[in-house]
Every structure is written in C-alpha cells, then in structure tokens.
Amino acid sequence: MDTRKRRFSRRSFLKGAGAALALGAGGSLVSACRPTGTEEASAPVPTISLEQKAVDLDFWVTPYWKGKTGKEEGGKEEDYYTWKIEEFNEDYPNVSIKIEFIPSTHEGVAKYDTAVASGNPPDVMHGQSGSHWRYAPQDAIEPFDEWMDPDVVSDLIGPAKDICEYVDGKVYLWPYGMALTGGVFVNRGLFEKAGALELLPATKERDWTVAEFEKAMEAVTGEIDGQQVYGTILMTDWYYQPMQFFYGFGAELYNKYQTEMVINSTEGVECMQWLVDLEHKHGWMTPGTAGRTNDVALRLFQEQKVATYPSQPYYITAFKLQPDLKPDFEWYYCQPPHREGKEIGAEGNIHGYCVAKQDDKDKLAIAMKFVEHLTKPENLEIACWGQGVVPPRKSVLPILEEDPERYVESVLAQHLKPFSRLYSEVVPKAVTPAWDAAFALEKSPQEALDWMVESANKILRETAEQYGWPLE
DSSP, X not given: OOGGGSOOOOOTTOOOOOSOOOOXXXXXXXXXXXXXXXXXXXXXXXXXXXXXXXXXXXXXXXXXXXXXXXXXXXXXXXXXXXXXXXXXXXXXXTEEEEEEEOOSSHHHHHHHHHHHHTTOOOSEEEEETTHHHHHGGGTOBOOOTTTSOHHHHHHBOHHHHHHTBOTTSOBOOEEEEEEEEOOEEEEHHHHHHTTOGGGSOOSTTOOOBHXXXXXXXXXXXXXXXXXXXXXXXXXXXXXXXXXXXXXXXXXXXXXXXXXXXXXXXXXXXXXXXXXXXXXXXXXXXXXXXXXXXXXXXXXXXXXXXXXXXXXXXXXXXXXXHOTTTOOSSXXXXXXXXXXXXXXXOEEEXXXXXXXXXXXXXXXXXXXXXXXXXHTSHHHHHHHHHHTOOBOSBTTTGGGGTTOHHHHHHHHHHTTEEEOOTTHHHHIIIIIHHHHHHXXXXXXXXXXXXXXXXXXXXXXXXXXXXXXXXXXX
C-alpha cells in the first residue's frame, strides 16, 4: 500500500496532529544508508542498488531567491532547484523528480499541512522549525538520524540540531539555513556627532553589556542637528525584537518544548522593568512604546530621530540594496546587549527539508540521498547568500568571516532560540497586550508578565490537548 495514499498511524505515545498552527556519487546498497553504529538505529537497507530501480519522487519546495545563486540578472525562482535536480540525476538517472513550487505565504504553509493531514504529502518537501511539530505526531515524516553521516551530525551548530528535534529526540528536519530575528542596528553618524563613538562595540563580534548599552543610550540622547534624538526605540507588534533583551538578562520565553511560557521569572521581570525604565525613568527610549508598530520604529530610525534600532538581520540586505529602505547615513549591525555573565539570545527559524513516511525502502533511500544532496556544504553556501540565511554547519560558517554584519549574525546564530510555533495565536492574545500594559504603566512588570504567562499557557494547554503534544 502506498504510504502517501493513506492516513498515517499515530505514535503510541501521542495523539494525531492536524492543521497548521503558525507562521519557514551514486549510492550502492551499502553506502545509501547511514547507520549510527547500533543495531536498533540502523537505517532500512535498500533491496537493490539505488542506480537500478526507477523511482518517482514528488518534491514540493518554497523558493526564496531567483536564479541559481540569487546573483544572476533575470534569474527565475525555479533555476536553483532545477539545477540541483539535474546534478542529482547525473548520479541517479533512474530517478524522476517532479517539482512543485509553493509560495512562502500562509496559503502556501496551509497547502503543505493539508497534503500531510490528508495522507497525500509529497515525498520530499520544504520545512521550517514548526513543521516537524505538526507532522511528527501524525507519524507522517521520517526521522533523519539513521541517514545522516555522523560527521554531518557533529558539524551541526548546537541550536540547529536542537530545534530540528522532536520530543522523541529524533531529527525530522534536515536544515539548510538559519534565519534570525535579532540584533541592533546603530546610526554611527549620530554617535559621532554626540562624541560617543568610543561607547559603541569595537570588537569583531560587536558585543556589549547592558551597562555599556546604557552609557551609549544616555550619551546619544539629546538634541542633534536641531532635532531631538533618543538612544533607542521599541515596538510591541513584532514581539521578537524586544524579546532579544530578555535573553540577555538570562530569561527564557518558553520551556524546552514550548509547552509552557516561563517569562515571568525573576530575570524576566527585571528585564521588563529595565525596558520600562529606559522610556519612563531615564528617557533614553522614544516615548510611546505602548501600541507602537515596527513600521513606525523603522521610519524614525531612517529619519535619524533614534540612534539604535533593535530589529533583525533581514535589514542588513534591505538597507544595502532596497532603495526605499536604504538609509542615507552610515550604519552597522551589533549583537543585542547582555548582562555580565549572561549569554546573548535571539529567536529564529530553521529552513530545511522533510521526507514523508515511506513503505518502499528503496524510495526512502533515494529520498534521503536527494535531501543529502540538497544540503551539501556548497549548497548551504548558495542559500546563505541567496536567501540570506546562516549555514547550520560549523565548517561552513567561515564564509561569513569577511562580511562584518554577517559575521555578527553568525555569532548570534550560535545562540539561536526557537521561534514561537504558536506565534499567530500567542502574540496578539497574550504578548502584545501585556507589553502594551507594562509600557503604558497600566500594570507593573510583574503583573504584566504574570498575565501574559497565564493567558499564553491557557492557549498552549488547549493546543497540546487538541493536537497531542506532550506536556513537560
């Protein structure tokens, strides 16, 4: 019976899962599988040499750049994957890969989810951090552990491997890139005019402590060129931009498996108070944080009314290449600040591939070889520059050494926190209202975070019960 034509069985320890919850050389019989060294972990052995059997693979993927590398003039979205399939067919001419391009929209994500829930997923598909949390409980996708070369596993950046695991400890998403949502953009010219350049991060890593950040914000706040300038600015609709400060205080948003929000810890309350004080006590942050949206924060940074803009690496490329966003001043990208003795942190998404559950061992082996091909180091490098993601392997990270902003991004990627799977539910119903209440001084930081946690955990419990996620 074709696995793709049936509804998948449930794991013994989980209920089924369903709808989307958030919005990213030839192999012989022996070499096709990647056993881990234990009999229990051995991959299914193909029944014949992989070059001898005609195999059809359905491949759904979301293209994120045009051309083969993103640099070709007049490139098309299909160019890269068409090229990679042609390369794969040089080693496996017996494999026919039918490709379908899925848009990077809510509708696109829903199409993946609907295909999986109906029991008719493609054999190989693009996935993001939350995909395996929707598909693994359905027993709809294959784990990669037995197929990944041990050298590849040991080469993965720690957060990349951790985020791609499910609660059973297995990896269900083979990563090709890490997309971050953190970092602080600095208007260097304003600091120069304020005579405060020496207060900016000077190391290659561009790291600074909370105390150093405070001195810089104080020094640049005031009248410059006839207009009032503030040290920094925050918004409350894009929750992950303020959230990076909480990690630098040692707080966490969720527990390990995102089944419980825990931000109302001592460290979380201290950070919330610190952020409120930046605006209401010290006056170093632009007034009116409550209710402010990111588009307003970005505009004020571009108008040079604010000296630093906590945001995400997307703007590294946007500020350089997009005429409508490119600032007319010198800027650079820094780590978020952290307390002495605490590590930085910022949330992010993992992009990779999933393989649908297969009954045919030969087809499974071919699908795994195809994903292995797509995640070779040279292909990770293309995605790094084409899509703007950070390579998930330590051996590939050095390609970012010579780009100052992207080097900082690669450092931050090694402290990546998983992006909220329930973003579309939790943020508008719990996070943004709580932060608005704190910045409007309607609730104390403790009261605001307690309310946030209570509201979010109700959503998390209901979701876990509905879709079969285990609770820690």
